[in-house]
Amino acid sequence: MGARARLAHALAWLALLLAAGWWVAQSLSFSGDLRRFLPDARTPEQKLLIDELGEGPGSRLLLLALSGDNREALAARSQAIGEALAADERFVFVANGASAGLDAIPERLRPYRYLLSPTLDTQAFDAGFLRDELDARLQDLGSPAADLVEPLLPSDPTLETLKLAEAWLPAHAPQTLHGVWFDRAGEQALLLVETRAAGFDPDGQRQAVDAIEAAYAQARGDAAGALEVSGPGAFADEIGARTEREARWIGTVDSIGLILLLLLAYRSWKIPLLGVLPLASAGLAGLAALVLLFGDRVHGITIAFGFTLIGVVQDYPIHFFSHQHAGLSPWRSVRALWPALATGVASTCIAYVTFLFSGVDGLRQLAVFTIVALATAALCTRFLLPGLIDPAPRDVAGSPRLQALWHRIDTLPRPRWSLLAVALVALAVVAWRPGAFWQNDLSKLTPVPEPLLQRDAQLRAELGAPDVRYVLALQAADAQAALQASERLRPSLDALVDEGAIDGYDLAARYLPSAGVQRTRQQKLPAPADLRAALDAALADSPFRTDAFEDFVADVERARQAEPLQPRDLDGTPLAASVSGLLVDAGAHATALVSLSGLADVAAVARVAEANGARLLDLKQASESLVADYRTRILGALALAALLLVGTVWIALRSPRRVARVLLPMALTTLLVLAVLRGFGVELTLFHLVSLILGAGLGLDYALFFEHAGDDRDDQLRTLHAVIVCSLMTLLVFSLLALSSIPVLRAIGSTVALGVLFNFALSLLVARQPAAATVAADAARR
Missing domain, CATH: 1.20.1640.10 (Multidrug efflux transporter AcrB transmembrane domain)
Known part of the structure; x- marks a missing residue:
């Protein structure tokens, strides 16, 4: 083949690659859900762990710390950031301690306060109770709290709104200075936000972090100060940025080194260019196979890891280049090499074929990508590359x-x-060798630097976050049954707190009582005529006007006639974040979770859980068992691959x-x-x-x-x-x-x-x- 024909051959190949590259770029979309690289969950603990990894509120929480200025300035920035993020659709929930007043319950849920508050469990809205409450309000109006209490009086003289807001505060909430949360040292203002994007949605988390940084820059202006953002989403953003930086310099050094090595080895500027063609063909073929078989479910890790694994394809053209010499046709040369090359390709592909049966979607994608890429590179070396080679190059044997x-x-x-x-x-x-053979701890596999993990733990402790290892779970047929089961568990949990086995706990029923409890409280609400009569008696000899509390009468009547509040009714409110993290409704069944803080006696908690039909789940053990299950599947696949590999080599060599x-x-x-x-x-x-x-x-x-x-x-x-x-x-x-x-x-x-x-x-x-x-x-x- 002459020089002109070889050039035409190369241009045609390159044009085909460009067309394929355009199609792949238009068709390929990535998923960032790491659960695709986890095996199917088999135990309740594993299922809970996987759900929380991908979609749970815990994976979407970001912790913010503002520092570097005086307390008044930091508090003002916290207020400004909280307001900006609360109005941003990318965030579900923003908390900085400033919502303990009027905004604790959204306006549309205010009438439900009488069904959510435990006041009616022990009191009745009679003249005596209302008189005592109104007397207390008179004292409040003469105190520094007057500005907070006065707007609530016409509709809420018993201050159920504030009672609920205080009851919903974390058991170990940070201290409040200048109206917002601060750390114990009073040097950092703290905020807690929940993103709408899942924790392992890199693009969504990047946008959320950008929005936080923009809100902070706006609030700070030209003043001094610093912002820290921590949590799974912030880590994902940090990992992505660091990976991109390292990939850039590693790729640059690799490219320069490989080009220099090929130039030195073959003394020809054409070889580096020709060697790229099989590799590019392999990568595009692998990507095209993923698009056709997996559509929009292709994981980014599959691509990154796959291109690392198919680095072996560069060996195929190199063997061909090194064996070519004068007097030997390129086609004859590649035919002579083909038995060894084909055996190597087949044997390598066998190892990845077994991943197709691993039960892990990410590994199946990796197998498809690698097998198609290796086969494509080998076929390109066999049937396309010889048409581009100079038939009389320098013989390296000399x-x-x-x-x-x-x-x-x-x-x-x-x-x-x-x-x-x-x-x-x-x-x-x-x-x-002493020491553990396998690493099962997921936290040790994270690419997040240790100082960032330690800082995250410090911020979680300051914000009173619950224990992330142990959680109580109650299974039920539906959400209402799960809420009722958790309500029955509360006396035992209170006893554990009194005994010192735990410092505190949190559960969905704390924010949203079951429909049964709501109906019981509803039945205790007086009819409008009875409530007005009780108010008239309470207002006797009172400085309040007799018609000052018509809004209160109207709210009580709305609560008395309302259908019980359901979890879906909380959508778009701060309560939704609290309830959704502790009540998992899967349709066919529901699970009520109880988070624990200050767990000191695991055995005592386990006994109480068993006695009440609950389970104490150890999520650390669940993660380790998940990793062990994963490894077992991979080892089984490798054992099968080893047998097939030996068989392949035996058939080839005999x-x-x-x-x-x-x-x-x-x-x-x-x-x-x-x-x-x-x-x-x-x-x-x-x-x-x-x-x-x-x-x-x-x-x-x-x-x-x-x-x-x-x-x-x-x-x-x-x-x-x-x-x-x-x-x-x-x-x-x-x-x-x-x-x-x-x-x-x-x-x-x-x-x-x-x-x-x-x-x-x-x-x-x-x-x-x-x-x-x-x-x-x-x-x-x-």
Whole structure:
């Protein structure tokens, strides 16, 4: 094929890639829901954990701390920010301690205060009670609280609104200074906001954080001060920004390093350009498969992780480039390499095929992306790339430096029994190294820096947030039954508080009593005529006018005639956030949750829960069991993959000796990497397991090509050149990942980098056959 034909071929390929890229860009949308990378929940604790991770109010809470100025200025900023965010549709709820007055209950719910307040459980709206309340109001009007009380008097002389607002305050609410919450030291104004976007909706959380920062900038003006934002959404935003920064510099260094390496290895400016085409084709094919099979459910982690895993496809064109030389047609060259290349691709894909049966949507997406990408890259190398290659390039086998290196390698002794000794030592380290083998704690896997987690814990303590590990759960047929069950539990919970087993608790019935309780209170409300008569008696000899409380009479009548308040009636109010976080209505069943604070006696709480038909859920244990279930599925998939891989290599090579030469380096490398990680006290995670699969795939490729070279000296030189270039490229990419500040990337990078080093050395020593020239020289010496 002439130069002009090769150029036309390249332009056509590039045009096809551009068209495919445009279609994928138009069709692909991402999901940020991390639950897609979790296995199906099997226990109540796991189901609750997964629901809370994605949609629960706990995942949507952001904690704000204002500092750097005097208290009056900070309080004013807190008020301004609270008002701005309360009017923003991106937020469901904003609390800063300033809502304990008139705004505690929205106007449309005010008449319901008599059904929500416990006053009627012990009192009746008779003349004696109303007289005492009116006398108290006279005193209030002469006190500093007059400005707060006076607007409420006509409709609420018993101040049920304020009673409810005070009752709904957190058990350990922050102190109030200048009308807003402050920390114990009085140096930081505190706010608590709930976003409408879920905690793991990166775009929604980014918009929420931007809105908070804009409101703060507006409130602060040119004055001094600082804003801290903490919580899952803020962490997601921080992680995204940091990942983007690190990806930018790692990608830049990678690109420059890879281009320089290819230029140095092949002394041709065309090679870096040609090598990109199979990789780009692989990525676009993988993305197209995800669009077709998963639509708008494609997870961003699938894309990021998938492109890391398909880095192995760069090896395919490199082997082709290194084996091409004058006198050999590119098509003939690639046909000769195809058995080894196809076996490597098939074996690597097998490992990911098993992920299709893992029961985890994220892993299924990762499997589809990786399998399609690997197959596409291999097919492009086999059927498209040869049409672009110069048929008479420089033969790398003629390089003096490479020949000298090959000679030194060829003089190395072939390991035999020493490999067994190395394997036994590695196995001993893996088996007997002290410390936990697996990392099950989700908090240790988070990419959030430890100082931010500690600061978040401090802010939660200041705001009186409940214990996030233990929660009581009551299952019922519907929401009303769940509320009733939690109301029956309250006396036992009060007893636990008195005993010191817990400091406090919170439950949905505290804000929204069951319909039965509301109806009981409703029946105690007097009819208008009776209430007016009681008021007339109470107002005798009172400075209040006899017609001053007609709004009160009207509100009581509305409450007496109203249907009981339901959870859906709270939508759009601050109460909705409090109730939805503690009452989970799944339609077919409902769960009432009781959050606990200051839990000191787990056993006592568990006994009370069992006696009242509730369950004490340990969410930390649930998260660990979820991780363990996940790992069990992955390990089962890997065991099946190992069997299929051995079968594939056996079918390709048909010789026990050849199969052993190919599989031994990969197996021993996996054991050595595990030994190094365990030796340094690293607790293994899912990311280490997936990285071991990638490392095994690389090792298999190296061993296959060394074995495929046979005993021909020039072919061995060309294979050595290709494997060196492949190893250096992969080592560069994953060594940079190992330097990342993000634990996930660091685990992947360090694991694969170790695998590259061990696989290269062991493939050279085990899979490579003695060259014919060396064998002949040895025979002559004998």
